[in-house]
Amino acid sequence: LYAVIGNAVAIIIAFLLGGERSLITLGLYGYNAILTILAVSAIFKSEHNRFSFLSGIISACLTVPITAGLSTYLLPYGLPALTMPFVLCSWLFLGARKVLPNL
Numbered sequence: 001l002y003a004v005i006g007n008a009v010a011i012i013i014a015f016l017l018g019g020e021r022s023l024i025t026l027g028l029y030g031y032n033a034i035l036t037i038l039a040v041s042a043i044f045k046s047e048h049n050r051f052s053f054l055s056g057i058i059s060a061c062l063t064v065p066i067t068a069g070l071s072t073y074l075l076p077y078g079l080p081a082l083t084m085p086f087v088l089c090s091w092l093f094l095g096a097r098k099v100l101p102n103l
Contacts, residue, residue: 002037002038002056003037003038005037005060006030006033006038007027009033009057009060009061010029010030010033010034010060010064011024014064017064017065017068019064019068028067028071029067031083032066032083032085032086033061033064035090036056036059036060036063036085036086036089037056037057037059040056040059040089041053041056043094043097044056044093044097059089059090059092059093063086070084070085
């Protein structure tokens, strides 16, 4: 269920931000969003934290502009972004977890 929601959120955000349709249909934006929502929601899931699902959705939304930015930045070097947006977004939320425990 998390994977479907993460992919849907990524597609919507990519369309809203004007992402290339070919990249959206290939799933390049959705892949990192799926990995991120699974990681963040699973790590933050606990009985006293009711915001783990919301944190996962926010992190999935953030992977779309990070994916677009990294792809644009790395393109002149001939390098793909691959899962770097997933790693960066997951680290961002893991770091924020120490400062904001209810995130």
